[in-house]
Amino acid sequence: MTDDHLSNTEPEAAFQERVDNEIKIEPKDWMPEGYRRNLIRQISQHAHSEVIGMQPEGNWITRAPTLKRKMILLAKVQDEAGHGLYLYSAAETLGVTREDMIGALHEGHAKYASIFNYPTLTWADVGVIGWLVDSAAIVNQISLQRTSYGPYSRAMIRICKEESFHQRQGFEILMPLASGSLEQKAMAQDAMNRWWWPTLMMFGPHDSESVHGAKSMQWKIKRKSNDELRQDFIDQTVPQAEYLGLAIPDPDLKWNEERGHYDFGEIDWDEFRTVVSGNGLCNRERLERHSRAHREGEWVREAMRACEEKKRTA
Amino acid sequence: MIPARVEERTSPGRDGVPPSRGAGRLPSQAALAEFVLALGDDSLVLGQRLSEWCGRAPFLEEDIAIANVALDYLGRAEKFYRYVSELGGGRRSVDEIAFLRDSRAYRNLLIFELPVGDFARTMARQLMVDAFHLPYFRRLSRSTNARIAAIAAKAVKESRYHLKRSRDWVLRLGDGTEESHAKIQSAFDALWGYCPEMFAMAGDEMALLDSGVAVDRSAMKTDWESEMKDVLSEATLTTPGNEWAISGGRDGVHTEHHGYLLAEMQFMQRAYPGLDW
Ligand SMILES: [Fe+2]
Ligand SMILES: [Fe+2]
Numbered sequence: 001m002t003d004d005h006l007s008n009t010e011p012e013a014a015f016q017e018r019v020d021n022e023i024k025i026e027p028k029d030w031m032p033e034g035y036r037r038n039l040i041r042q043i044s045q046h047a048h049s050e051v052i053g054m055q056p057e058g059n060w061i062t063r064a065p066t067l068k069r070k071m072i073l074l075a076k077v078q079d080e081a082g083h084g085l086y087l088y089s090a091a092e093t094l095g096v097t098r099e100d101m102i103g104a105l106h107e108g109h110a111k112y113a114s115i116f117n118y119p120t121l122t123w124a125d126v127g128v129i130g131w132l133v134d135s136a137a138i139v140n141q142i143s144l145q146r147t148s149y150g151p152y153s154r155a156m157i158r159i160c161k162e163e164s165f166h167q168r169q170g171f172e173i174l175m176p177l178a179s180g181s182l183e184q185k186a187m188a189q190d191a192m193n194r195w196w197w198p199t200l201m202m203f204g205p206h207d208s209e210s211v212h213g214a215k216s217m218q219w220k221i222k223r224k225s226n227d228e229l230r231q232d233f234i235d236q237t238v239p240q241a242e243y244l245g246l247a248i249p250d251p252d253l254k255w256n257e258e259r260g261h262y263d264f265g266e267i268d269w270d271e272f273r274t275v276v277s278g279n280g281l282c283n284r285e286r287l288e289r290h291s292r293a294h295r296e297g298e299w300v301r302e303a304m305r306a307c308e309e310k311k312r313t314a
Numbered sequence: 315m316i317p318a319r320v321e322e323r324t325s326p327g328r329d330g331v332p333p334s335r336g337a338g339r340l341p342s343q344a345a346l347a348e349f350v351l352a353l354g355d356d357s358l359v360l361g362q363r364l365s366e367w368c369g370r371a372p373f374l375e376e377d378i379a380i381a382n383v384a385l386d387y388l389g390r391a392e393k394f395y396r397y398v399s400e401l402g403g404g405r406r407s408v409d410e411i412a413f414l415r416d417s418r419a420y421r422n423l424l425i426f427e428l429p430v431g432d433f434a435r436t437m438a439r440q441l442m443v444d445a446f447h448l449p450y451f452r453r454l455s456r457s458t459n460a461r462i463a464a465i466a467a468k469a470v471k472e473s474r475y476h477l478k479r480s481r482d483w484v485l486r487l488g489d490g491t492e493e494s495h496a497k498i499q500s501a502f503d504a505l506w507g508y509c510p511e512m513f514a515m516a517g518d519e520m521a522l523l524d525s526g527v528a529v530d531r532s533a534m535k536t537d538w539e540s541e542m543k544d545v546l547s548e549a550t551l552t553t554p555g556n557e558w559a560i561s562g563g564r565d566g567v568h569t570e571h572h573g574y575l576l577a578e579m580q581f582m583q584r585a586y587p588g589l590d591w
Contacts, residue, residue, distance in 0.1 A: 054369040054377075061365050065582035065591035066409045067358075067395070071388045074365050078381035085374050123582055123591070176590045184589060289369075297372025299497070300433050303490025310489070 019220050024150035027093040035219050039149055040094050041110075042221060044101040047087035048112035050080045052286050056120040057129055065123060072169050073126065079166065083159050090151040106291045114272070115202050117280030124177055124184075124191035130170015132199040132237065138163045139233045140203070148220035171240070178244040185245075192241070193249045200264075201272045203230040234262050342525065345518035347401045348421070349528055350462065351411070352516065352564060354394030355422035358412055359572075360443070361387030362579055366430050379479065383440070386472040393465045413583040417573050418566040421516075425508040427563070427572045431501070434487055434494070438501035440480035445541050446512050448473040449534055458526035481545055488549025499551050507558035513538070516564040 011030045018025065025031055054077050061077065064070035088098045104110040115133055120126060141163065144156045177188040204226040207213055216222040224232075234253075241248050252265035274280070364384035371377040395408040425443060430436050451473055454466035487498040513535040515523075522528035546553045562568065582591065 051374065058369040061368055062362060062578050063581045065413075065586075067388065067392050067412050069591055070365070071385055071392070074368060074381055074385055074388070077368055078378055078385075081369075081374050081377040081381070085378075088374075173591075181586075181589055183586065293370045293372075296370075297376075297433070299491070299493050300372035300376075300487070303487050303494035306490045306494075307486045 016218075019148045022146075022220075024153060025148050026150045032219075034215065035221070036094055038216060038219070038221060039152065040091055040096055042216070043087055043091040043094075043152055043155075044096070044104070045111050045113075047084050047091060047101065048105050048110055049116065050084035050087060052112040052116045052290060053133075054080050054084075055286055055289060056116055056118070056282075057126055059120050060123060060126045063123075064126075069173065076130065076166050076169055079162050083162070086155040086158055087152075090149075090155040093151045102294060106287065106294070108287075111276075112286075113202060114275045114280065115198050116286060117275050117283045118194065118198055119281050121194075122187050122191060124174070124187040125195070127170050127173030127177065127188065128191040128195045130166055130168075131174055131240070132170070132195055133202070134163055134166040134170060135237060136199050136202045136233050138167060139229050139236070143222075143224040143229060146220075146223050152221075171244075174244055174246075178246060188244070189246055192246045196249050197267060197271070198275075200230060200234070200267055201275075203227070203233070205269070205272075231261055234264055238262055342521060343401070345521040346459070346527065347398055348516075348518040349522055350394050350401070351398050352421035352518070354391050354398060354411070355420045356426050357387045357394060358391035359420070359422040359575065360426040361385075361391055362575060363426070363428075363430050364436075367436065372433055380436075383472075383476055383479070386469075386476070390465065390469055390472070393468075397461055397465075409583065413580045417568050417576055420566060420568065420572065420576070421564050422568075423508075423511050423563040424560060424569055425505065425511065425563075427569060427575060428505070428508065429571055432497060434497035434501040435504070437480055437483040437487065438498060438505055440476065441484045441545065442505060442509055442542070443512070444473055444477035444480045445545070446509075446534070446538055448477050449537065450529070450531065453529040453534075457529070462527065484545060484551075485549045488546070488551045495550065498549070502546065502551060503554050506554035506556075507560050510535075510556075510559040511561040511563060514561060514564070 012032055015025070015029075015031060015035075018029075025035075057073060057080075058077050061070060061074050064073050088101060091101060092098060101110065105112070115136075120129065138160065141156050141160050145153055145160060147153045147156065174188055177184040204210060207225045207227045210226055213222070213225065217225070238248065238253070250265045252263060254263055256263045275283070278284075361384050364380055364387065367380040367384070368377060371380055391412065392408060395411045398411055399406055399408055425439060428435075428439065447469065451466040451469040455463050455470055457463040457466060484498060487494040489495070513531045515530065515532055519528040519531070523530060543553050
């Protein structure tokens with residue numbers, strides 16, 4: 001027997017071989033503890049982001065300017081709740097419960113996308129979130145359709161199908177603004193100015209600074225690096241901004257013929273750290289609102305459990 | 315075309331006191347527009363209320379389910395208003411009808427505008443209106459007015475699902491824990507007196523009854539009461555007595571909550587008049 005063969009009998013090597021061969025890892029398969037933990041962290045964080053992300057846009061459902069916009073926005077935010085569900089279910093296959101994950105969120109052990117700590121001040125913000133934030137999410141999620149963990153990958157495939165509707169609804173909110181009155185144009189540009197940089201921050205720190213980056217790539221939990229994804233997003237978004245007639249608030253943004261990509265300015269990482277560490281405008285309110293709703297729903301969930309219990313023992 | 319009187323009552327920005335609606339006093343076309351408008355207002359106001367739950371429900375599956383119900387109501391409002399708009403020769407758009415009237419010109423029944431309250435309050439209201447809407451729209455789906463019949467037919471399908479949900483919830487909460495039992499009981503007690511208004515015939519409906527456009531709500535009360543009694547007793551709840559009854563919605567006399575609902579809902583149309591969104 002060769003050394004090679006011997007090492008293949010070790011579970012970790014066999015696991016890596018499956019990953020390298022693009023065979024999906026399923027819940028019952030052996031997996032390294034680090035892989036499992038890494039996945040729980042990433043999937044639950046992703047689930048929390050979908051759910052906390054309902055708040056900034058949900059903030060405008062009751063104030064949407066037309067009946068049609070109200071319905072589309074409500075359906076969109078409802079989709080995000082669905083995404084949260086798919087993802088919690090995917091994470092549950094790794095041996096955690098939804099209740100555990102929500103507990104970790106409320107106690108501050110689990111994170112969610114920092115972008116949702118910015119406030120939605122005007123109706124244009126709802127358009128810009130759909131267009132930019134959902135676009136950024138799509139760029140990330142498309143690459144995650146190929147993630148090595150089966151349930152996560154399948155959740156991503158389902159979610160991506162719905163996300164393109166989200167991006168379009170955002171763009172469609174902005175179209176009448178971009179071609180509307182001076183007030184509407186200013187409202188759209190102001191939203192663009194406030195959301196552009198935070199959206200770029202969504203992809204996380206530079207690859208050189210990313211804590212979980214290398215291992216996640218080796219295990220193919222992540223398929224593209226933060227910087228690659230950010231570049232993809234910028235390249236696809238600049239022409240859309242031009243179409244809308246919205247200026248991108250970055251004086252260094254310009255097409256680089258040689259690279260075949262847009263060059264862009266440096267992100268304000270101080271701002272990023274400020275918001276991530278809890279000092280964004282809405283961090284406290286987002287969490288408080290979520291945990292309040294959860295607390296206020298406790299008696300309902302309890303009643304439901306009591307009924308199920310009665311049925312079982314009847 | 316809607317006669318001037320109706321137009322004046324409901325035109326954007328006007329808030330004059332509506333004339334009283336005596337039976338048979340309205341020309342049938344005006345009565346038709348009033349009738350459809352009232353159904354639209356019922357749908358819009360409850361859809362608006364239910365949409366307040368989005369992101370606040372006891373768990374995610376409920377967020378999704380309540381949003382579905384809210385979307386049904388908002389979609390129904392859109393259809394009724396579109397018809398009102400057409401009856402008026404398209405002079406007012408759907409959104410002008412939905413967003414640019416003051417409280418006195420909205421004809422929704424009071425029960426639809428009440429605040430969502432807690433989950434028990436929301437579900438008690440749903441059971442009461444769902445148990446009314448299912449048979450009501452079933453009858454209205456045989457209206458001699460094809461347009462109304464079509465909207466009602468879709469509402470029947472929706473109401474069947476709504477009623478199944480609200481009934482299940484009332485049973486669960488009634489029979490769940492002591493706390494849930496107390497909460498759902500007090501919700502029924504607090505809302506009960508708003509129900510009789512669902513069975514009161516407005517002048518426009520009376521005028522449209524003979525032609526078979528509208529249906530007789532008052533004839534549905536007994537069945538509704540016995541259905542409520544059945545569900546409530548299965549849920550181990552006490553059916554409230556008929557000591558009190560409040561009405562006014564069809565005449566544009568609303569609760570004080572109504573103005574705030576409008577202020578929030580109409581904000582964009584009021585702050586930026588005349589723009590496309
Ligand atoms: Fe999503
Ligand atoms: Fe989305």
